[in-house]
Structure formats: structure tokens, C-alpha cells
Amino acid sequence: MKYITYFPLLFVSLIFTLNASAQNKAKLDSLEQLFSTSQSLDKKAVILTSLFLNNRNIEKQKKIYTRSKRLQSEHPSSAILAIYNEYMTLFLASQDSSITPSMIKRGLHIEKELDNYTVPLIHKIRIVDLIAELYQKTNQMKKSIEYNFYSIKLIENGVFETNQEKQKLLVIGYITLSNSLGVIKDENSLKYANKAIEILESSSFENKELLTGIYGNYTITLRRAGLYDSALVYAKKIEQLIPPSDKNRQAKAYHLIASIYTKLENYENAKVYAIKAFEVSEKNDRIFTSMMASYILGKAYNRLEQYDSAKISLERVAQQAKKLNQTDMLVNVYSELTFTCRKKMDINCAFKNIELANIYQDSVTQKRREKETKELAIKYETELKEATIEKLNQEAKIKDLELKNSYYIIAGSVILGFVILVAVWIFFRQKNIIDTFEKEQAKLRWRRAQINPHFFFNVLSAIQMLVYEKETERVSKYITGFSYLMRQVLEGSNQEKVSLEEEIKFLNTYLSLEQLSLEFDYKIIEEAQDESDELEIEDIFIPTMLLQPFVENAIEHGLRKSTKSEKNIEIKFTEISQNLLQVSIKDNGVGRNQERKKQHISRALEITKDRQKLMKDAFEYEIIDHKDENQNALGTEVVFSIKI
Template identity: 30%
Template sequence: MSTQPKTSPKIVLTFFILCLNLFTYGQNQELDSIKTLVETYKKDDTIRVNLLIDFTKYYTSRDINQNLPLIEEAMQISEKIGYKRGSGISLNALSTYYTLKGELDKALENALQAKELLQTINDHNNLIVTNNNLARIYGANKKHNKALEIHLQNVELIKNRPTSPSKAGYYFYVAKTYQELLKLKEAEEYYKTALKISEKADYSTGVAIAQGSLGNLYNILGNYTEAIKFIKLALDFSIKHGQTSNVAASYFTLADSYSRLNNLNAAIENNSKAIEIYESLNNFRMLKEAYIGQYQYFEKLKQYENANKFLKLHYNMVDTLFSENKVKIIEDLQTKYETEKKEAQILSLSQQASIQALEIKQKNQAIVIGLIVVLFFGTALYFIYQQRTLKKERAQSELEQRFLRSQLNPHFIFNALLAIQNFMIKNNAQSAALYLTKFSKLMRQILESSREEFIAVESEIEMLTNYMDIHKLRLKDTFEYKIDVDKNIDVETDTIPPMFVQPFVENAIEHGIINAKDQGLVEIRFYKEKEYISIEIKDNGGGLVRENATPSEHQPLASTIIRERMALFNKNLKDKIQLILNDIENEKGEIMGTKVELKVPFSYV
């Protein structure tokens, strides 16, 4: 029997909230339940542990910081009385806390401990919850194969359980993870199982989710008739329940399905409904996609006036989104600079007042002492002035760096969007779906890296690999590429400035191997050289674009921006970024390609 615990203010607050929740269901009966619960709490520490963990769910959507003291108290009680189940659910609650805080390493560590403990006592109910938590953490870390393994463990644990909405949910998780891994047939199987379970459990929301998911999946698989059938069922549910965003998404997807079946009038009709809703919701991201879709449908019908109208709307939306991002970055930096400037002015005025007070107080002292004092404070003021000047220059340099990165990203995205448009018009649906999946992943990588001054070599290589895979698809495998990383480079901890290599790879593809006589080849090599990571980019194309090139010999804008970024970086770097461009010649002096050597200083994570 455990000793009587001292009631803390947090426990009092917890019971007060419980009373309010229970009171909404009836006064007399629930008051008796509360009294019974309070008596049980006084006598049984295991009840107390479960109450503490239950109330973390209340705070999760209100003030997550309140959870940590409750979890720690539950863990202390569980350890004291040897309550293994309590320790397991406390560790899982702690894992959830760290997941929501974004500290995924700590979240994973606690979830694995919880799983190990719950397995020893065969607590399948809480093991399922912990598994689900683990799978979410692996998914957030982009380890989808590991997440799938955990989700499949849960499916095994619930196979013999009665039909319920929650049971359908676990099949949804498996299907969604298979789709992330582009294992589409497996995803279809699990979506269908989730649909059957939802229908059997009379779970209408689950039925609608499964129908919509199957519709999107059939679009990817190229089975557009089945896609339309399921999307319409999901659309009816969304309209009935007033789910405006889902209604728009269904119309947008239906338009795509009809266009694949060459029913362009139906595609335009459904896409128009989607546009109307997106405009009312000010959903600029989806409006951009809907406008370009409408342009493509009218273009196929050879209604060029309407097509041109929606193409203009699309690019106006693109320009608006990029302009808003640029303005926000510049305004934020300007605000920080003005704040620092005002603080420095206040500091300067304060010091000047101190000097004047000191001069008045010491006016009768000897001239020599007065000169020493004036000299001292004059030196201090000069030092402050120098510091302010340096700070201003650093702020300006950072502003220019971010602005150049924001220039580079729209330039690259514009080229990629044109590539996607051409590919989707000319190629089959399944390849187009793969292309779009790779492009969306590349967009996430670019957006994440554009916020950082340095990124891991591993991230840069992953982004380059995805970028070149997209171009291979677009150019129908007319070139190959190789990426070689020296063993002295730790790809996880060694970091380099982002988006320096990609423009030269772009030039190699667009202006190099496109002129190659044989199969194109792009070779990239990373190796360490003293204080630098050197990157060598080689192609077997037609050689360099010269400085005195004619207007037809395009001078790439991205390379110009990279040179400007190099100049800005080099202002503050001891080891300067170096760039060497050379033609590759054979023994006869014939140009066989281009070699770019880029040397960048590196740092450690």
C-alpha cells in the first residue's frame, strides 16, 4: 500500500477541470462519480498516475508547457510503486510532448523506451498508441520505410479486434505511407480495406476519406473512370457537411480526371467551380494551380483567348506570392536594423551625458587629468562608432545575401514549372505523377535550404540528385550523372552554403550536354582540400559559354547571381570562395566538355 501523497496545486486544478467536464453531462449522477473518483485518488497511486496522463491530453491543445510537470510527477509515482504500465504511458506522453516541441531526437528516445517497457507486460492497447507515435516521428524524419514497418505492426495487433472507426484509421496510416513510398498497388489495397471497415462501422467520415484517397490514387494510376467515381462520392459528403475546402479540392481533382479522359468541357466546368471557391477563401496557393490547369484545358480546345487570360492570372499569382515573400524579408531586416540603430543612439546619448557630468564634476581638477579623461572617452566613442559601422555593414550584407537567394529560387522554379508543363502534356500519366512527386520533394528541399546560411553536404547531394532525376525524366534519359563523395567528408556534419552547386549543374545540362555528340554525362565530385570542400562539375558537352558570347549564346542568369553571392560571402570570409572554369580538351585540342571547380569553406553542425 502506497503512502498518502501530498496534493499539489496542479492536481487540484486537474480535478477542477474534470469536474467541469463531467458536470456538463448531468449534475447529481456525475457529482457522485466525482466524489468516488476523489476517494479513489486518495487511496490508489495507480489511479493518480492515469489521471495525470489523461490531463496532459487536455493541455495539449491549450498550453503544452503545463504537460511536463504532470508527466514528471506520473513518472516519479510509477517508479516509486513499481507500476510498469504507468512508466510506459508516462514515457509515451513525454515522447508526444517532445514531438510537439519539435525535439524529435528526444521524442524518439522516449518512445522507444516506452515500447520496450510495454512489450514486457504485453500491454497491447498502449503499445498500439506508442507505435503510432513512433511511426509519426519516423515519418517526420522522412524515414518512411521504418514508419511503414511500425504501422504494419499495429495492423497485426488490431486484426482480431471488433470493427471500429479507430481500426479503420490504422489501415489509413499504412495506405498513406505506402503512397509516400510510391508503392501504389499496396496503397490501393489498404485504402479499400479502410473503406470496408468504415462502412461496416457506419463511420461516414472514414468512408468519405477513403473514397477521396482512392480517387486521388486512381488518378495517379491512370484509372480515371474509377477516380471520377470515388471523387464524386467524396464530393457529395463534403457538400453535405459544408466542408468548403474539401469541396474545392474535389472539383479541382475531378477537372484533372476529366482532362485525362479528354472531356475538356467537363474539366473546365469543374475547375471553374474550384476557382470560384478558392477565390472566396483567398487560397492563393491553390488558385495558382487552378489557373494553370484552366489555361491548359482551354489551350487544348484551341480557345487561345481564354487560355491566355488564365495564363496571365497564373503568372500574376506567382509574381504576387514571390513579391510578398521578398517584401516581408526586406521589411523584417529593416525593422531589425532600425531597432539596433535606435539602441545604439540611446547608448551614445547616455555616454555623452555621463561625459558632461564628469567634466562638470572635475572642472577644477588639473589639466592633465582632464585631458586623460577626455582622451579615454573619446577613444570609447570612436570604438562604439566603429562597432556601429561594422554592425551596419553586416546587416546590409545579410540583407543582400537573402535577397539574392530569393532571386535565385524564383528563377529556378520558373524553369522547373515549364519543364513540368511540357512533361505532363507529352508523357503518360504514371510518369507525370512520378515527376510531380519528385518536383514537390525538390520544392520542399529548396524552401528549407533557402532559409539557412549553411546546410549539410548530405542535404545538398539529396537536392542535386532529385534535381537531376527530374531533368532525366524531362529529357528522356538522354544523359547520365555520377556523384562521388570523398570518404574524408562527413556528409551529416560537414556543411556548405546552399544552392551554390545547382546553377553549374543546370548550366551543364541546359548549355553543355544538350550539345553533346554522344550520350550526355554530368559528373560531380566532392572532396576536402585543406580548409575547403571542393566541388568539381564536369560535362561532355560543347564547352564554356564565353564572356563575349553573342546574344544567341545565352549567359545564364543563375550563374550571375552565384557570382554576386560569392562576392558578398567573400567580404566576411577568411578563406575566400574560389571558382575556376575550364574547357576539357583532348590531345588534338578539340573541346570535349566543361569542368567547373568550386572551392567553398565548410563548417561543422
């Protein structure tokens, strides 16, 4: 029957009121002290949110939220304050029964944004739990369960101040997951409830509110699985845990026990506990619990053949159900009254009540159909909007592709012209720089040596030929590579060092562009000190543009003049020790002759010596001429030893 779903909601709510206990007061006081002494705006935002989450009193939460908004107005540029205020806004809005899809969207946005900041793990877990709750309230149980699992994963992988805190969060996570699975009647519900109880009973939890909440949910799961004897054991534990002063939960616990005795067909005990629940509820003006207890009491009286008492209880339920607009309960109570009247041989009474049961059943059915129709309409509208958006996106992509195809050659020519102008501008700008200081002269020679201007024109000419041949994909590829190279040249002139990862990417791009005008093969090798490890190229830094002039020499004066059918360059990075990196640049070209040594290599040597002086001997190098036994040139190798 529908009313049974009342109990899981009851005991879940108990779990999330734990932070309001006196035990939590010391933590709230400590957070307030931290807030008053903190100088960091980001820390203040985090502390206010912790105060908000640890204080379950709605009015106090609103006051904390007002403080946070005031702080944001004083510091409007603070991104983390903006995110946390949106965080608190959503938590307050979720207290309302009217949950909208936009609230879920906001929750997903906040959860993603928190990844950009260093925040307490519990803040991340709480927003994930809230998203799961919002999905559940909008009947999206599959998504809700997905976020239940995500929350548990965060807890399992997280680090907490104490192991007990982690255990408590895991217990709550598993029992919440169990409830969600129970809603869709998934058989794994009991499995995860058992996990929660295993952790609970193997730990030293003394918080009676926590134990009451967990045992309450576990009892519901056991009852749902038909394990009534076990359910009764835990329901009795709840009875013992609830203090006599807490009449509200005491009445609900009595009612829970009465409902289990009903399932066990022990109607005498069901009657005893139903009377207890009714009396406590009536004294404390708890009409809903009173109605639920009276229904079980009436049912127990019927099975005990005390029909007059049954009729009194059930008629009282009918009055309360009408007042509370509980249509499902009206169907149940009039059906039970029909049973009472039949047993009393009161045919008119039986007909009257069966007619009322049918009327309210029709009302329930109608409401259910209206709800289903409304949900289908919303689903249809949502799917229609998504389909329309997808169609518009596809049309936009098609138009974009058509536009690109129509103007690709023109755009390529414009970009090519622009790149040529930039290249010429860079060349003449570097050529005309004069500095009177020795250090700046060394820098100037280094910058001039970064990339030979002839390389620009060779590459641009090759790209121009590809444009004429309408090889648009290759044009796009090489213009992108050339643009990257240009950007690195410009940025590199202001940087002393670059990561090995960026240097390798730069050399790959440079060599691939050189291959446009010369056919050769190359490979770049990385070797760590420990052969079983990989070289950590993102954490190693070397002088900017140190290697490129020698790679260029290898191509222009080694390979380009070679008549060999196979031309190769090998660049090898070897980690000698934690503080030393060896780099070799080896080609199989024509080797060095005396004229090349004077005209070209000496220029590279001069530049490199300037770099050494500028960087205070941060590296050393040597040039090796490889020859065969007949003294014929086999190629040239430059070996750098760089301090890292």
C-alpha cells in the first residue's frame, strides 16, 4: 500500500539532522573563531560554507547565507565566493517541494566549478548528494542512483580527519543508496543496506540519532525484502534508542513495530503497539502518525474479530485522511471498513463503503493518469527541444563547412600573406636592434640565430604550392604548425628556459616543416636514468632555442648537400643523473669541411658561447666529426651536457 513509503522518508530525514546536535556546537564555535581570525578571502568563503552545512537550522542557515552575500558585495570579483553563494542558494531552494530541472542544472554547474578550487572534500560530497536528491525528487531514479554511487566513491577514496568520520559517511552513503534502489525495487537494495550495518556494527558509534536513523532505514529494507523477523529485531533496537522525551519519533517507532507485527500476523502485539503510537501522537498533536497508527489498529481489531472497535478506529482514520487529503489512505480505509461491515453482516454499510472505496480509487487512478500525462508531456517537450537544438547545431555545422570550403583558398592566401608580413617584420625588427650592453648583444645574436629567415621563405613557398594544388588539408596542417612555430619564436625571445616537453614539440614541428622542402627522416629519442622509467619531460627545463640552430645546420649544411638516398637526423635526450641531461644531435650528411667550419659552425659556436656566458655555464657542448676508416665523412654530431 502507498502509505508504507512514509517510513523511509522519515528515517532518512533523521540522518541529515545530526549536525544540529549539541555535539556539533563546539565545531560551529571553532569555525566562527577561524572566520574571525582568517585574512584570506578564499578561506572565509570556505569557512562560511562549512558553517552553513554544519548548521541544520534553516533560519541560522539563512543568516549565514546573508553574511556570505554581504561579503561578496564587498568583494564582487571573488569567483569562489560567487560559486559558494550559488551553492547555498541551491541548498535553501531544495528545501522547497517544487524542484525544477534548472535546479539540477545549477547543481551540476556548481559541482563542476568546485573542481577548479581547493575546497574541503565534504563540500564536494554534499553537492553530489544534493544532486542525487534532486534527481530523486524529479523521479529520475537512474541518475539519482548514479550520483549515490559517485558520492560513495568520493568517500572511499577520500582522506578525512578521523577514520570514524569516514565510516559514518560511508554508512550514510550505503543506506541512502539502498533506499534509492528500494524505490525501484532493485534486489541490490538489501546488499548495500547490509554493508551499511556491517560498518556500523564494527565501529564504535555512540551517536544515538545516527544509530536510530540507520536502523530505521535498515528495518524498512528488511521489511521490503520480506525478512520480518529481522526487521522486528532492529525496530526494537530503535525503540530502545529513542529517548522518552522525543515523543514524535517514539510514536513513529511504535507505529513501525506495529506494522511489522501486522506482516507477521501477530495482531495482538500489533494492536498493543498501534495503541501506543496512537496515544503518543494524539497527546502531541501528530495527526499524520495518529492516522497511520489508527489504520493498523483498525486492521488488527478486524483480524481479532473486534469489529466494533475496528469500525471506530477506521472511521477516525477516514476523517483524518480527508483532512490531510490522503486519497490513497481513503481507498485503503474504506476497503477495510467494507470488510468490517461484511463481518458484522451490515450489508448497507458494506455497499456504502465499497462504493466510497471505488470512488476514491477512481480519483487515485485519475490523478495518477494526470501525473503520468504531465510527465510524458514534459518529457516530450524536453526531447523536442533537444532535437530542435541538435538539428540547429547540425545545420550550423553544415553551413560552417560550406563556408570553409568556399573561402578556404582565399582565407589561406590571406593568412599566408599575413604570415609573410609577420616574418618580414620579425626579421627586420631583429636586424635593426642595437644595444650597447654586452649582455644584450649576446641576447641579440641568440635571437637572430633562432630561425634562419630562409627557412620562413622555403616553408611559405612550399605552402603556396600546396594552395595552388588545392591540398586544403595539408595547407591547414602546415599553416597551423607554422603559426605555432612563429608563436614559440616570439614567446621564446622573452623566456630563459622552456620545458623539455615544449622543446620536443617545437623540434617536431620545425622538422616536419623542413620536410616540405627536403626529403629526410628523423627520430627523437627519450631515455630516463632508470631504464624501467619514462623521462619526465614536463618537469625538465633547458635553455630556450639552444638546440634549433644546430638542428638547422644539420639540415642545411649536412643533409641538403648530401647525395645519399637515405638522409637521417637523430636527436637523443638522455638523463645522466638527477641534475644532468645529455642531448645529442646527429646527422648522416656530408660532414664538416674546413670552409663550413669557418663560415657556419663558427657562427653557431659564437652564439652558443654568448649563451654560455649569459647563462653562467649552465651547459657544455662538443662537436664530433664521424668518419670511416678511410677518413670519409659519415656525418656530424653535437653533444650537449645541460644542468637541470
